[in-house]
Amino acid sequence: MQEKYKEKYIGGILAIDEIDASFYPGSQKILFDELITFASKFKIQIIFTTHSLTILEKANEIQAEQKRAGQVKIMFLTKEDGRINVKNDTNYNYIKNHLNRTLTGKSKTKKIDLYTEDKEGAIFVKSLIGRKIKYVNFVDVSLGCGNIIQLATVKVPSFTYPNSIIVLDGDVKRNVSQFRAINKIKNVLLLPSDKSPEQFLSDFLYNLSDVNPIWKDIDETFDHQFCFQEYSNFEIQTDREKAKKWFNSHLPIWGRNASRVLNEWKKEGHSKKALADFLINVDKETIIKLYKSVTAYDMLVSTVNASIGNEKKHLGASAIKKLLMGKSPELPVEKYALDIIKTEALKEEIEDFAMHFKIPMKKVHKVLHYAD
DSSP, X not given: OHHHHGGGOOOEEEXXXXXXXXXXXXXXXXXXXXXXXXXXXXXXXXXXXXXXXXXXXXXXXXXXXXXXXXXXXXXXXXXXXXXXXXXXXXXXXXXXHHHHHHHHSSOOOOOEEEEESSHHHHHHXXXXXXXXXXXXXXXXXXXXXXXXXXXXXXXXXXXXTTTEEEEEOGGGGGOHHHHHHHTTOTTEEEOSSSSOHHHHHHHHHHTSOTTOTHHHHHOTTOOHHHHTSSSOHHHHHHOHHHHHHHHHHXXXXXXXXXXXXXXXXXXXXXXXXXXXXXXXXXXXXXHHHHHHHHHTHHHHHHHHHHTOOOGGGOOOHHHHHHHHTTOOOOSHHHHHHHHHHHHTSOHHHHHHHXXXXXXXXXXHHHHHHHTO
């Protein structure tokens, strides 16, 4: 259009509804940057709706930068007395708190994304971690082991430490190249055994005695013969598709998250070590530590802005990042922010912020010393 009409070209408007739909958080950030470039190049005004806190945070950071403030404008819509109310001067924290209250009635429990190879793996993990499930958001996507390893290896943000936890089936141990690759990935955990969850459970049930009380504990009519009447254990061990069909056909009997079988398996003495080995890696403290490393930089931003009375002068994470990387403070509020960081911010807040944005601590110490 621009080439065709040349001087007569006046740009245009591109409207997108729920721009974040079907995109991972990391992909949302990339899309956002590309759209800004596209809008500038072709003189397009892009208007979109979103409920994505990832995009809203990114937009807020750009809006807070003086040199780029005109590129992005956030308009927060609320419904009051049946009318749509438009708020123009809102910061990210206000929107985040508002959305959380709207969705849950209270602040949400902080969660970290967790990826498994498929639904069967997710069921196994949910049973293993029990009540700790409230700290985890299971991402509903089936990608397969190879694809997940590839995404983590090339450092797609949503699949890298500390943005998520990846739990792969134990059978990855049989693949030398894949097993070697995951040893270089910080956020990967493996399920017990060297088999898929379906094959693992099939072996467990197949090797039980016909008179083992577990059968009746699962269901009065459930027994060894019924369990393997459609597919033999040999077929399950050698054919992944048949293994999945066998597993899913029994889920109605096994209960939510296959709990009737997995709870019995967890009681078996020979299984306790495998379970313990897994839970050592996914205890509450580990998950919270991973989550905090994703969001802890908010604490330093909050500390700085809590001391700045005028909300219009609040600094975003991007502005603080530039200051700690050595940008000379030009505005009084920037000099004030450095003073606040040095005198009021906790050491952990500064270190978490620096770690998140990959700022060398030597540089941070030099900047804060310069702020004297």
